Amino acid sequence: MYALARPLLFTLDAELAHHLTLATLSRAPGLAGLFPCAEEDPCEVMGLQLRNRVGLAAGLDKNAACIPAWARLGFGLIEVGTVTPRPQAGNPKPRMFRLPEHQAIINRLGFNNGGLDRVLENVRQSDRGAARLGINLGKNADTPADQALADYQQGMEAAYSLADYLTVNISSPNTKGLRDLQAGDALTGLLDGLAQCRSRLADVSGRKVPVALKIAPDVTDEQVRSMADAVIRYGFDGIIATNTTIDRAAVAEHRYAQQAGGLSGAPVRDVATRVLRVLKDHVGNACALIGVGGVLEPEDAVAKLAAGADLVQIYTGLIYRGPRLVGECVDAMRAFGGSRN
Numbered sequence: 001m002y003a004l005a006r007p008l009l010f011t012l013d014a015e016l017a018h019h020l021t022l023a024t025l026s027r028a029p030g031l032a033g034l035f036p037c038a039e040e041d042p043c044e045v046m047g048l049q050l051r052n053r054v055g056l057a058a059g060l061d062k063n064a065a066c067i068p069a070w071a072r073l074g075f076g077l078i079e080v081g082t083v084t085p086r087p088q089a090g091n092p093k094p095r096m097f098r099l100p101e102h103q104a105i106i107n108r109l110g111f112n113n114g115g116l117d118r119v120l121e122n123v124r125q126s127d128r129g130a131a132r133l134g135i136n137l138g139k140n141a142d143t144p145a146d147q148a149l150a151d152y153q154q155g156m157e158a159a160y161s162l163a164d165y166l167t168v169n170i171s172s173p174n175t176k177g178l179r180d181l182q183a184g185d186a187l188t189g190l191l192d193g194l195a196q197c198r199s200r201l202a203d204v205s206g207r208k209v210p211v212a213l214k215i216a217p218d219v220t221d222e223q224v225r226s227m228a229d230a231v232i233r234y235g236f237d238g239i240i241a242t243n244t245t246i247d248r249a250a251v252a253e254h255r256y257a258q259q260a261g262g263l264s265g266a267p268v269r270d271v272a273t274r275v276l277r278v279l280k281d282h283v284g285n286a287c288a289l290i291g292v293g294g295v296l297e298p299e300d301a302v303a304k305l306a307a308g309a310d311l312v313q314i315y316t317g318l319i320y321r322g323p324r325l326v327g328e329c330v331d332a333m334r335a336f337g338g339s340r341n
């Protein structure tokens with residue numbers, strides 16, 4: 001089925017193909033039933049009971065428009081967003097490019113999204129089935145860096161009661177200054193403020209919603225370890241490794257190599273898995289690890305597990321391989337888990 005759709009979609013501009021696919025799935029979520037539903041491989045991660053270990057990565061469904069369709073494909077977790085407090089248009093087009101020779105995408109969308117009100121209304125209206133729902137939070141492009149905490153707090157307060165978990169995204173390369181939040185006082189100030197915010201919300205609601213930090217691959221091992229220390233110090237629950245890379249070494253000869261933005265897919269696979277390994281060596285079981293970046297084959301998902309991931313997420317692999325990849329990853333990870341026990 002996807003083998004038929006893909007050549008047609010690939011004749012279109014990448015962002016247009018994306019919008020058409022999402023518009024279709026949003027109006028007709030039942031179409032997802034044409035693909036096999038991923039099997040169960042129950043597990044508990046961040047205190048959440050999950051039907052399997054494979055998730056939809058953030059950014060594919062920024063506005064939470066297609067949750068029922070993702071649930072029908074059998075994802076264990078669905079991460080929507082990144083959502084910013086106010087709606088924003090993102091960067092000028094074109095801003096999304098396919099590099100099929102590398103099974104990769106370069107994007108500089110810049111958190112184009114409908115804002116908290118719209119995204120959370122979509123979440124409220126959507127049946128998530130047996131999947132767990134993550135809401136990925138960001139800051140508006142025009143919010144000054146020293147006021148970033150207020151944007152994330154606003155997101156956390158608004159999304160708290162609707163999310164099974166929350167992600168604090170400080171690793172997109174497409175919002176000026178965002179990655180500066182990954183280090184030093186900016187990081188500790190942000191995590192301290194959000195830890196206090198969560199603690200207040202947990203007291204009021206009686207429910208402690210897990211929070212994960214999503215990090216970039218373009219950092220030194222020392223930076224990875226210091227981010228992990230901060231996550232644990234402030235009592236957060238997981239680290240998502242990684243976002244897209246700004247490194248172009250793997251695609252240097254490609255005609256799109258000099259396009260600004262984040263590179264995803266096969267070229268980010270090894271660096272993202274390496275970050276995972278550094279994290280696992282450093283944190284052990286002190287927090288959950290979610291591996292993302294370059295899962296295009298089931299073996300890639302298994303490699304993330306072997307490096308220490310508790311869960312994996314997929315974005316670019318879905319574009320190149322289609323929904324069948326979800327079930328293939330679940331099966332391979334279950335077999336790997338079985339062989340480990």
Ligand SMILES: Cc1cc2nc3c(=O)[nH]c(=O)nc-3n(C[C@H](O)[C@H](O)[C@H](O)COP(=O)(O)O)c2cc1C
Nearest residue numbers: 057058059082107242243264265293294314315316
């Ligand atoms: C077009 C596009 C948009 C993305 N938007 C977001 C986003 O809004 N928030 C986020 O946390 N990650 C975003 N990502 C990053 C993915 O969630 C993922 O971390 C990264 O692409 C690596 O995984 P992959 O190789 O499976 O795509 C985006 C990726 C792509 C390709």
